[in-house]
Amino acid sequence: MPRRLVLNAQKLDYGDAEQVRLLLTISDVTEARISEKLKDDLLREKAILLQELQHRVANSLQIIASVLMQSARRVQSEETRGHLHDAHNRVMSIATVQQQLAASRLGDVELRGYLTQLCQSLGASMIHDHDQVSLAVTADDSSVNADISVSLGLIVTELVINALKHAFPGERSGKILVDYLSRGQDWTLSVSDDGVGTPQSLADAKPGLGTSIVEALANQLKATVDTAGAHPGTTVSIVHTVSDVGGVDPAKVA
Template sequence: MIDLQNIEDAQKLAQAIVNTIPEPFIVLDGEIRVLAASRSFYETFKVDPEQTRGHLLYSLGDGQWDIPALRVLLETIIPERAAMDGFEVEHDFPNLGRRTMLLNARTVLYDDNAISTILLAFSDVTSRRAIEREKDDLLKQTEELLRQKDILLQEMQHRVANSLQIIASILLLKAGAVTSEETRLHLRDAHQRVMSVAEVQRHLHTSNSIDQIEVGSYLTKLCRSLAASMTGESNPLTLDVTADAGWIGSDKAVSLGLIVTELVINAIKYAFPSAKSGDRIAVTYETDKADWKLIVSDNGIGKNAVTVGETAGGLGTAIVEALVKQLDARMDVASSAEGTSVSITRATFTSRMPQAA
């Protein structure tokens, strides 16, 4: 153990310890006069040791250290709390310019007398605060851009919906004006498909998320709307949806929505030529990590009496096949006198859910 013979030795040791501190550091007496300062304090603030030691802190630099926030720390907070960490001060410091400093202060009390000293350390966080402000500004700019994107997207969706409604109205008017029954049927089918696309678009528009869609809610609302528009009170047909919980991308949701719409419309129109109690269409969607399976099944007359997609190679079949290919999936059709099941499968997937029967 070092035996300090006199006060001078103790002071030398204390000053040597202070000088090893890398950040600006000063020791103040109870009257806020500078007893000692670290080498980094002199180098950082460009002050002369002879004009610093023994002087009132507030008088340094012709009074430029008389900082209101510093007075609050040393004269109000420290006497009450004895310690303070991270006290932030922004000031034009002499010979240094505008800086943001974090101050850590401690009061040292001695047992043998009422004299106390204050240890005060400075940490320059000017660059850190500037980076934080830049990040905040970038975040605000990003949020504003996202807000503008949402507005533009909503406007685009509104215009698409209006355009689809106009096209559907024109097709319906043309269907009523032509004399050919075959042409009229084609125009009405085209009208129904445009309305189906509009319905898919409407459900996507009402979602709370732009890029991700909750698949169960989406398919349920879509099928409910299809059933309401194509079946009346006298039609006992039921349309059930069962889907695993989860979210899918909006682009995938559009394709799945159009496939479901096409298959459900086809089943409603052709699978039940004679409406009866118990007629049922089931839509199921299952997932297994990245793989998924969509099944639209009915308990109608089967494809022996009607081909899936209206007629072999018909427009409905072509639309569904194109969408299935776009989703990198495959389509399988199983049919008998007890009904038809169309499965759209991404990779290998074994169904766990019941189908229409």
């Protein structure tokens, strides 16, 4: 196998203009070049496999969502149909989060663009009349790693689904606002609506699956969940305070 050599010449200055001295070094970089090429090949193969995995995940989620929707059309029970529709919406929300992350660059995720694109996808698939119900996003310049962005994205989709399901009964119009604000290492993610609010009967009822999912994701982020009346409407806030979690900061703020 041919070897790769690097020749380096450096002039030595001893103050003698008549005699020029050179220091020559020869380095064998064959193994280093082979290792570098192997690393590049592995990274390229990893990128191809990751892309293939993303396609397979997206296709699988679409198949599951289609099966759930077909099942919802066939069943006679309204309660069962409602549960199947809820399951379909959750699968689609996961698919939306996966799609947004696949489209983003590796590394930290800029939240304003991520949440905006996420809510645009949610609105396109779940809001039938955009003149009746609007969905908007406000966020600062924060960035978080991919794992944190997945949890935040799933929380947003669960809360948006819940607002669309309960806040605007009948032909009631309204607005949903998703907001993210950070102060140092502390941050707050909130989803607000100006709908009918939470009836006392629902407030006293056992928490549903969506609430359990949001609370579990908030626990992973070492954050708390706060629900308050917005008069009109409801605001659900996910609050992370470093002083409350022993200095642990799961989110990196740019």
